[in-house]
Every structure is written in C-alpha cells, then in structure tokens.
Amino acid sequence: MAIFITRRPKEDFSADEKEIALQKKKKIVSTLINLNASNLVLTRFSSYRKTIRLVAWICRFVYNCKHQNKKKDGLTVSEINEAENLLIRLIQCESFLGIEDKRIISLNPFIDHGIIRTKTAIFQRDDASEFRTPAILPSYHPLVKSLIMEEHKLKGHIGVSHVLNSLRERFWILAGRRVVSSVLKTCITCKRYSSKNVNPPAPPLPGDRVQDASVFQITGIDYAGPILLREYQKAWSFLFTCAVFIFYNFAMFNSEFHIAR
Numbered sequence: 441m442a443i444f445i446t447r448r449p450k451e452d453f454s455a456d457e458k459e460i461a462l463q464k465k466k467k468i469v470s471t472l473i474n475l476n477a478s479n480l481v482l483t484r485f486s487s488y489r490k491t492i493r494l495v496a497w498i499c500r501f502v503y504n505c506k507h508q509n510k511k512k513d514g515l516t517v518s519e520i521n522e523a524e525n526l527l528i529r530l531i532q533c534e535s536f537l538g539i540e541d542k543r544i545i546s547l548n549p550f551i552d553h554g555i556i557r558t559k560t561a562i563f564q565r566d567d568a569s570e571f572r573t574p575a576i577l578p579s580y581h582p583l584v585k586s587l588i589m590e591e592h593k594l595k596g597h598i599g600v601s602h603v604l605n606s607l608r609e610r611f612w613i614l615a616g617r618r619v620v621s622s623v624l625k626t627c628i629t630c631k632r633y634s635s636k637n638v639n640p641p642a643p644p645l646p647g648d649r650v651q652d653a654s655v656f657q658i659t660g661i662d663y664a665g666p667i668l669l670r671e672y673q674k675a676w677s678f679l680f681t682c683a684v685f686i687f688y689n690f691a692m693f694n695s696e697f698h699i700a701r
C-alpha cells in the first residue's frame with residue numbers, strides 16, 4: 441500500500457506560462473512508410489483492384505496526417521487513379537533500372553509523371569494519352585499477374601488475344617502474349633470447362649445379360665406414378681425390360697394391380 445501526502449508549497453510557486461505554451465505547441469509527427477509492391481500483393485490480397493484500394497487508403501492516411509482539413513468520405517476516383525499510378529511506379533522501380541534498361545530500350549521509353557511509358561506507332565493519333573503511350577510493365581511480377589487475371593475475369597473469362605488487346609489500351613507488358621497465356625492456364629473456371637472428359641474402359645456385361653434365357657425371363661421393372669385417371673382413379677405406369685433380348689413392355693395398373701383403362 442502506498443500513501444501519498446500532498447502539502448502546499450512553502451514558497452510561492454510561479455510557473456513560466458510562455459514556456460508551457462511553447463511545449464504545448466510542439467507536436468511530433470513521424471511517418472515512416474516503406475511500400476513494396478511485391479509484399480503488398482503477396483501478403484495481403486491476390487486481387488489487383490483490392491491492392492489499389494489498399495494503397496489509396498494508405499495515401500489517404502498519409503494525407504490526413506499532414507493536413508488539417510482531413511478527408512473522411514469514401515475514396516474518390518482521383519485518389520484511386522493516383523494510387524494505381526503509385527503502384528505502377530513501384531512495380532517499375534522494382535523491375536527496371538530506368539529508361540536505360542536493356543529490356544525496354546528498344547521500346548523508345550520516356551518518363552511521364554514518374555511512369556515509364558512507350559511511344560507506340562499511333563503516338564501521333566488524337567486519342568487518350570494512356571492509349572497512345574501505355575505504361576511498360578515487366579513480365580513476371582506478382583501484381584502484373586493479378587492484373588492479367590483481374591482483366592480476364594472482369595471481361596467474362598476471355599481468351600489470350602482479347603486479354604492482351606484489352607490490357608494494351610493502358611499497359612505494355614513485356615513478352616505479353618506468353619505471360620498472359622501462362623496466367624490464364626491457372627484459371628480454375630476456364631480449366632473446368634476446357635478439361636477433357638474421362639473415358640474409362642467399358643466393363644464386361646453382367647452375367648444375367650449374357651446367359652441363354654427365354655424372353656422376359658430376366659426382367660427389369662421401372663415404374664412412375666400415381667397418375668390420376670377419370671373418376672379420380674389412381675394408376676401407375678410400369679416399364680418391363682428384357683435384360684437379354686431387346687424387348688420391352690409398357691403397362692398401366694390401378695391400385696388393385698389390374699390393367700388400367
């Protein structure tokens with residue numbers, strides 16, 4: 441048990457109000473962010489869109505730490521676009537050594553707002569800048585694979601050429617056809633529809649079907665019902681099948697097992 445005894449100070453205590461005010465004004469805001477595109481997708485989400493939204497929320501957090509007028513609503517389109525651009529820059533930083541990289545030097549690359557883009561043959565066309573100058577992406581990056589799979593599923597499980605054409609409106613993936621083909625081979629839904637039927641070898645016929653017998657000596661019976669007849673009578677339909685010869689007989693019986701008419 442601890443006993444605290446409070447006593448009034450013997451001398452008059454005068455506080456330095458200016459010093460107290462200065463100490464109150466001091467605020468320490470320390471933000472350490474280390475974004476790694478590979479870790480983001482490997483440890484969090486396999487979906488490209490979800491990864492973009494994750495980056496957008498991180499950027500929102502950083503903005504709110506730095507500014508007094510904090511954003512509180514849901515993510516805006518511009519925030520999501522900025523997050524995607526940031527993600528593309530991270531992928532390119534991890535994969536390329538700049539525009540002098542040997543793998544992309546033949547694509548006539550240039551840097552636009554921090555993103556490495558390529559000048560396509562339709563550069564002079566009056567069209568969207570992303571279409572004329574798509575961003576260059578590496579072949580085997582986890583986020584690029586999730587981007588390909590996302591596009592494939594979003595467009596209704598389309599084939600390699602369609603995915604490639606759709607992505608080339610915004611991105612230029614190195615060795616695109618090969619990597620798109622390899623990613624689409626991992627789609628479980630497509631694999632289910634494109635798999636071949638299993639054709640097991642036909643087993644030998646049962647003994648009852650191959651032995652010598654009279655007609656309808658070995659018979660299979662199937663029935664359905666009840667069926668309502670006139671005057672509210674019930675009847676059942678029977679199908680007798682000879683197991684040895686190709687004969688069958690169809691008959692209808694009532695509840696007293698008489699032939700229904």
Ligand SMILES: [Zn+2]
Binds near residue numbers: 592598627628630
């Ligand atoms: Zn698919």
